Amino acid sequence: MAKPVKNYVCQSCGSAFSKWSGRCENCGEWNTINEEAPLSAGPGKKSLGAAKGRKMALTDLSTDEAPPPRTSSGVDELDRVLGGGLVPASAVLVGGDPGIGKSTLLLQAAAAFARQGLKVVYISGEEASAQVRLRAQRLDLKDAPVQLATETSLRDILTTLDAEKPDLAIIDSIQTMWADNVDSAPGSVAQVRASAHELTTFAKRKGSAVIMVGHVTKEGQIAGPRVVEHMVDTVLYFEGERGHQFRILRSVKNRFGPADEIGVFEMTGAGLREVGNPSALFLSERGSPAPGSAVFAGIEGTRPVLVEFQALISPSPHSQARRSVVGWDGGRLAMILAVLEARCGIPFAGLDVYLNVAGGMRVAEPAADLAVAAALLSAREDSALPAETVVFGEISLSGALRPVSQTENRLKEAQKLGFTTAILPNGGKATASQGMGLTQMSDLAAFVGEIFGAG
Numbered sequence: 001m002a003k004p005v006k007n008y009v010c011q012s013c014g015s016a017f018s019k020w021s022g023r024c025e026n027c028g029e030w031n032t033i034n035e036e037a038p039l040s041a042g043p044g045k046k047s048l049g050a051a052k053g054r055k056m057a058l059t060d061l062s063t064d065e066a067p068p069p070r071t072s073s074g075v076d077e078l079d080r081v082l083g084g085g086l087v088p089a090s091a092v093l094v095g096g097d098p099g100i101g102k103s104t105l106l107l108q109a110a111a112a113f114a115r116q117g118l119k120v121v122y123i124s125g126e127e128a129s130a131q132v133r134l135r136a137q138r139l140d141l142k143d144a145p146v147q148l149a150t151e152t153s154l155r156d157i158l159t160t161l162d163a164e165k166p167d168l169a170i171i172d173s174i175q176t177m178w179a180d181n182v183d184s185a186p187g188s189v190a191q192v193r194a195s196a197h198e199l200t201t202f203a204k205r206k207g208s209a210v211i212m213v214g215h216v217t218k219e220g221q222i223a224g225p226r227v228v229e230h231m232v233d234t235v236l237y238f239e240g241e242r243g244h245q246f247r248i249l250r251s252v253k254n255r256f257g258p259a260d261e262i263g264v265f266e267m268t269g270a271g272l273r274e275v276g277n278p279s280a281l282f283l284s285e286r287g288s289p290a291p292g293s294a295v296f297a298g299i300e301g302t303r304p305v306l307v308e309f310q311a312l313i314s315p316s317p318h319s320q321a322r323r324s325v326v327g328w329d330g331g332r333l334a335m336i337l338a339v340l341e342a343r344c345g346i347p348f349a350g351l352d353v354y355l356n357v358a359g360g361m362r363v364a365e366p367a368a369d370l371a372v373a374a375a376l377l378s379a380r381e382d383s384a385l386p387a388e389t390v391v392f393g394e395i396s397l398s399g400a401l402r403p404v405s406q407t408e409n410r411l412k413e414a415q416k417l418g419f420t421t422a423i424l425p426n427g428g429k430a431t432a433s434q435g436m437g438l439t440q441m442s443d444l445a446a447f448v449g450e451i452f453g454a455g
Contacts, residue, residue, distance in 0.1 A: 009036045011188035014226070034184060068256060071167075073112040077264060077274040080303075081236060081249050083257015086113060086168065089207045090256065091200040093174075093229060095214040095222040096238030101247055101267055102213050103127070105238060106170050107135060108271055109211075111144035118167035120145075121160075125152040125176030139271040152186065154179040154195050158202055166208055171199060173213035174228070196228040229253065240267075241326075244360030246281065247272060251301070261301030279306035279417055282359040289387050292379030295419070296371035297390045297410035298363055304406070304413035306390065308358040309368070311375035316352045327357030328368065336373050336395060343399030344448050346380070367404040369395035370423070373444065374451070381452050386421060390414040393425040399444045401425035411436055423451070 008017045011034055013027035023030050070085030079085050082092075096102045107122065114120040124132055129150050136142050147164070151157055154177045161169055171177065177195035178186040185191065196212065203210040212232070214222040222229060229235050233255045240247040249263040264278040275281050283295065283306055292311040297304060309328075316322060325333050333355055340346045355372065357363055370393035378385055385391070392410060394402040403425045411422055414436065421437045441447045 007036050008033050009189060011184060011190070014189045034188075034190075036190065070256075071113065071116060071118060073109060074116060075109070075112050075274055076276065077249065078109055078112070080301075081251045081261050081263040082234065083251075083254050083261070086118075086209050087233070087256045088167070088209055089203050090209050090234065091203045091232040092209070092211040092234040092236065093196075093214050093222065093232045094211060094236045094238060095216045097216060099242070100238050100240055101265075101272060102238050103172055104135065104139070104271055105247075105249070105265070106172060106211060106213065107132070107141065107146075108139060110146045110168070110170050111136075111139075111141040113168050114145045119147075119164070120168045120170070121147045121149065121164060121166040122170045122172070123157055124148075124150050124172045126173060152176050152178050154198060158198060161202060161208065162206070165206065168209045168211065169199075171210065171212045173215060174199075175215045193227060196231050200231045239362055241360035246275075246360045248361065258301055262303070262305075279304070279413055282307045282361060283417065286358070289384040291382045291384050292375055294371045294375040294378060294385055295390045295414075296363070296368050297392045297414050297422070298365055298367060299406050299410065304409045305361070306413060306417060306419075307361045307363065309371050309375040310356045310358055311372075311379040312352075312354040313348070313376065313379040314352050314354075316350055321348070321350055322352040322354075324353070325355045327360070327362050328355060328372065329364065332366075332369070333372065335397070336369060336376065339395055339397060339399055339444060340373060340376070340448075343443075344445050346377070346448065348376075348380070351380070365404075366394040367392045369393065370401060370425070370444075370447070373447070374423070377448060377452055383452060385451070388419045389421040389423060390419050391423045393423075393441075395444055401441050401443055401447070403427040403429075411438075423447070 008020050010024040010027060010029065010032050012029040012032040013024060015024060015026040017033060020033055024032055068087045070087055072079050072085040094102060094106065110120045110122045129148055132148055149160065174192055174195055175187045177191065179191060179194045179198065182190050182194045199210050199212060202208065216222055234251065235253040237250045237252055238247060239250055245267045247265040247267055249265065251259055251261045253259055264275040265272040266275055286308055294309045295306055296309055297306050323330065323333060337348050337353065341348060353376065371391040373395060374385060374391045392404060394404055396402055407424065407429050414422060421439065423439045423441065426440045426442045
């Protein structure tokens, strides 16, 4: 008889091991590795392939199906991120840092959908009913027809949802749910996986939409196994800095709409207020042009957004200069500094470099390379860029400037906000008919020579 194979899984990161140890080699956590039963047929049992099942109905790729119906919440920024509204029988996962406003966002969303005629059930596993009611009263939502419950037992929750048949169920949060058929503590990998699977299956089986809140790790990823993100239809991240009032709801996966779409909200004393023109908001506190400042015309999802990059260069008192970045990729900053030194002869050795995206926005697209280089050079040379100028373009390791997509949309947004000049790479689809002065460059050395008078 074959010896049964034991499987040990870390309850913090989901890594699997062949033997038990006190410390996980991948995440470094202690006492998180537990034994789990392997998924095998076992002795005396038939494998799935040996038993006869029912035959599936197959269709071809040309089958015409109507697009899924959607229900608008009345909150434009939320509908934009969802792809146009809430889809029945969909599973949505919302993650974000502690205290960023996830519960506030979903309570406002629950009230908005309920006022559109949906039957909404809000289930909290973290707060008492009185706390949720106090928040609803503060947000002026106490009259919204939302049904409220506080429970962590997954079996009781599914029984209640099966009896109530809501159009939308909100679970806050998935890490507090407890399935009594899984032998592990709430919040563990096995519990999160089982709870997400049961709730997603309920959504597909009953036609109800389910929104689940997920906690995040210190790296910013949703805690628990990544398989949870594969189970659900839509994954949203609620981002923002606590020192700023702006909050970004970002779609990183959406089976019913575009990914990387964003919705912008402003946190106020009365809750989250949607921002229809985020470019004007992010640039509202920008004064006269100053050294180290460059305005970047970016694209987030389907919308153009203008943000300000701020750089500060100062002599370093330490043997190793410091590189500090907020809102952008630190590795890409190191690459830009290396290209400036190797291709343009501008050293940054012995200088501390600080880079910040104003307003708490996070920028990920490579089109911001040229704006970052402009901010760094402006700070180093103590020379402000020309007024009312936007900058965008990707920088290659050879120092060449590469054109980026949606140039026309970037220029239209900049022109709408009063910008009259744009600095961009050669080879794009931009034309002078936009009504803006276009300065097109072929490489970074030309940019440095023409804008800052050095080469």
